[in-house]
Amino acid sequence: MKKILLLCLGYFSLYARVISGSVPLASQDMAPRNGGDLLVSSELVQNILNYQQWGELFTYLQVHWFRVLFFGITIGVLVVFLLHYLVIGPKKFSHEGKGIFVYSIFKRIVHWTAALAFVLIVPTGFMMIFGKELGGGDLVLTARYIHSVGTVLFIVSFIPMFLMWFVPMLPTFDDIKWFLMLGGYLTKKKVVVPAGQFNAGQKMWFWVALLGGFVMIFTGGMMYFQDLHLAVLDRFNLAQIDIIRISAIAHNFLGMAVTALFITHMYMSLFAIKGSLDSMLDGHKSEDEVKYMHSSFYKKLKKEGKI
Amino acid sequence: MSYARMKFYCDEARCIECDGCSVACAEAHELPVGISRRKVVTLNEGIEGKEFSVSVACMHCTDAPCEQVCPVDCFYIREDGIVLHDKETCIGCGYCLYACPFGAPQFPKDGAFGTRGVMDKCTMCAGGPEETNSAKERELYGQNRIAEGKVPACAAMCSTKALIVGDEQEVSKIYRERVMSRGKGVQSAPYGWSTAYGN
Numbered sequence: 001m002k003k004i005l006l007l008c009l010g011y012f013s014l015y016a017r018v019i020s021g022s023v024p025l026a027s028q029d030m031a032p033r034n035g036g037d038l039l040v041s042s043e044l045v046q047n048i049l050n051y052q053q054w055g056e057l058f059t060y061l062q063v064h065w066f067r068v069l070f071f072g073i074t075i076g077v078l079v080v081f082l083l084h085y086l087v088i089g090p091k092k093f094s095h096e097g098k099g100i101f102v103y104s105i106f107k108r109i110v111h112w113t114a115a116l117a118f119v120l121i122v123p124t125g126f127m128m129i130f131g132k133e134l135g136g137g138d139l140v141l142t143a144r145y146i147h148s149v150g151t152v153l154f155i156v157s158f159i160p161m162f163l164m165w166f167v168p169m170l171p172t173f174d175d176i177k178w179f180l181m182l183g184g185y186l187t188k189k190k191v192v193v194p195a196g197q198f199n200a201g202q203k204m205w206f207w208v209a210l211l212g213g214f215v216m217i218f219t220g221g222m223m224y225f226q227d228l229h230l231a232v233l234d235r236f237n238l239a240q241i242d243i244i245r246i247s248a249i250a251h252n253f254l255g256m257a258v259t260a261l262f263i264t265h266m267y268m269s270l271f272a273i274k275g276s277l278d279s280m281l282d283g284h285k286s287e288d289e290v291k292y293m294h295s296s297f298y299k300k301l302k303k304e305g306k307i
Numbered sequence: 308m309s310y311a312r313m314k315f316y317c318d319e320a321r322c323i324e325c326d327g328c329s330v331a332c333a334e335a336h337e338l339p340v341g342i343s344r345r346k347v348v349t350l351n352e353g354i355e356g357k358e359f360s361v362s363v364a365c366m367h368c369t370d371a372p373c374e375q376v377c378p379v380d381c382f383y384i385r386e387d388g389i390v391l392h393d394k395e396t397c398i399g400c401g402y403c404l405y406a407c408p409f410g411a412p413q414f415p416k417d418g419a420f421g422t423r424g425v426m427d428k429c430t431m432c433a434g435g436p437e438e439t440n441s442a443k444e445r446e447l448y449g450q451n452r453i454a455e456g457k458v459p460a461c462a463a464m465c466s467t468k469a470l471i472v473g474d475e476q477e478v479s480k481i482y483r484e485r486v487m488s489r490g491k492g493v494q495s496a497p498y499g500w501s502t503a504y505g506n
Contacts, residue, residue: 044348044363044410048499051408055372059406062376128378128400136379136396144398145422223401224423226414245405 043239054245066252070129070259077260081267088188091273093292099284100307102197107164111280114157114209120150122262125255151220154213162210168197169207174296175200185272190292197297201268205261212254219247219254310386311474313431314504315462316482316497317362320489321469324349324360328461328470332364335432335460336449342413344429345461362461362470365390365411365429366503373403373412389431394447397425408502431472432459475504 047055103111127134127143134140178200184193193199198206222228222244233243269277273293279285287307291298301307324347332338332345345364351357367390374382374390381396382403392403403426404412415424434451437444444451452459462472471478482497 044346045350045361045498047410048363048408048502051502055406055408059372059376062378062402062406128398131379131398131400134379136381136398140379141398141425144400148422226401226404226423241405241410244401248402248405 043241047239047241050239050242054242054249058245058249061249061252067129069256070126070252073256073260074126074263077263081263081271084185085271088186090271091190091293093273093275093286093289095275095278095286095288097287099278099286100290100301101283102279102285102290103283105283106160108280108283110157110160110164113153114161117150117153117157118209118262120146121154122259124150125259148220148224151217155217158210158213158217165198165206169203171200171203172196172296175203184293192291192295193293194296195294196300197294199294201264205265208257208261212258215250216254216258219251222247223251310388311476312388313367313473314388314475314478314500315364315366315431316471316478316500318467318469318471318482318485319359319361319498320485321467322347322360322362323467323469325466327464327466328362331460331464332429335452338427338449339415339417342415342427344411344413344427361498362465363409363411363499364461365407365431366409366499367429367431368408368503369505372406372408376402376406378402383436385433389433389453391430391433391435391448392426392428393436394425394427399423399425401426403428409499432457 124143124147127140128147131140174194174196177194181191181193183195183199183201184191226244227240229240236243238246269280273289275286276289290301298307326347329343329345329347333343336344338344345362347360347362349358349360351359367388369388371382371384371390373392374384377392378400379396379398381393382390383392384390399414401412401414401423404410404414411428413427415427416422417424430448432450432452434440434444434454435448437447439454440451450460452463457463459472462470465471471481
């Protein structure tokens with residue numbers, strides 16, 4: 001009896017509050033503006049009519065170009081480096097002495113975090129592109145999930161890497177000279193290469209990996225979440241589905257650039273210059289190597305009396 | 308023996324936006340929340356004389372772009388034109404959705420941490436690659452009404468018979484009769500047909 005009384009009292013007080021207007025009743029203009037699924041709306045039919053704009057382009061590229069280009073670029077880059085290794089061969093530098101301390105422990109941790117991210121992201125990306133050949137199913141589905149996990153690692157390393165290398169990665173006049181002689185990689189002779197702490201090739205990789213990486217995170221995020229509504233994008237007046245289509249196109253083309261430079265980076269550090277990997281392991285770069293491959297940086301250190 | 312060519316047609320002059328088709332579909336196939344294989348959308352809402360509704364799902368296109376872009380080749384097109392896919396091969400990448408003019412592919416967020424699962428779409432009530440009417444087929448793709456000789460659930464329950472499905476000859480005949488009996492305007496083909504089936 002007591003319970004029923006309390007319940008009545010409760011209902012009465014609610015009723016009173018509704019009457020007095022303190023409890024809002026749902027009305028049409030209170031419906032959330034972007035409630036529910038963005039992909040399911042009256043936009044849907046308009047998008048059928050606008051299909052030719054981006055839908056057809058995406059279909060065309062995915063059917064005819066993406067797989068061919070990824071395959072061609074990857075094989076092309078690998079063949080070029082194999083020929084380089086066989087014809088010109090790796091560069092060898094004296095590793096006597098303590099070497100020059102170039103990478104602090106912090107920089108090495110950030111680098112290897114990003115490295116792990118790339119090792120997770122790039123091969124799993126390839127597994128998705130060539131999913132047909134792998135038969136699809138759980139294997140490629142797992143690859144897709146690992147692709148996302150790798151992205152989280154990349155996001156973690158993104159800001160510290162940007163901050164710690166932003167200044168030395170800015171372009172200088174040395175870079176033009178470096179490009180004219182292709183970094184001295186086309187000759188067997190030990191030549192003095194114009195470069196600061198980082199050469200033009202490393203800078204190219206840095207900017208593609210970070211600026212490109214930012215676009216990759218963004219476009220990947222749009223594809224991952226599908227219904228993510230970003231007010232910034234409203235000004236482009238694009239339907240959500242078209243934003244995802246453009247994201248997919250950008251993601252694929254940038255993926256090609258990242259893949260090519262990722263292979264290049266691995267070849268340079270592991271094969272092209274013997275022992276250059278040490279600098280990322282113990283932080284010290286051989287003095288001989290710095291003298292030739294980063295001549296401007298060497299001169300600067302000498303001037304400052306650090307060597 | 309020649310097969311029928313199965314097509315959908317939604318008469319926008321008859322559709323009353325009751326959403327019965329999408330409810331029937333969700334019920335028939337026991338679809339999880341958030342998956343809408345068929346949806347009803349209204350255009351020009353509130354503009355007198357111009358407002359109309361239309362029911363949209365997979366149109367089972369002739370040149371199905373989803374089938375073309377799929378990176379794992381999980382789609383197959385039946386002899387009668389019904390476009391189906393294998394959920395055990397699908398990786399849920401979403402490419403079919405980007406290629407689809409009709410926004411048909413659906414993706415459940417059912418994995419760990421709300422990750423996106425494999426794709427789900429209208430099967431024209433024809434199940435999937437599993438054994439016909441098996442428990443597994445029902446679990447993954449829903450009912451196989453076509454195998455039982457029944458009309459797909461959405462069209463079967465449409466109260467105004469706006470939504471029609473069947474062999475293209477039959478559907479075209481009904482369409483022609485309706486256009487003629489209305490006796491106004493010139494319309495060469497139903498909405499979406501040129502995109503889905505070419506000319």
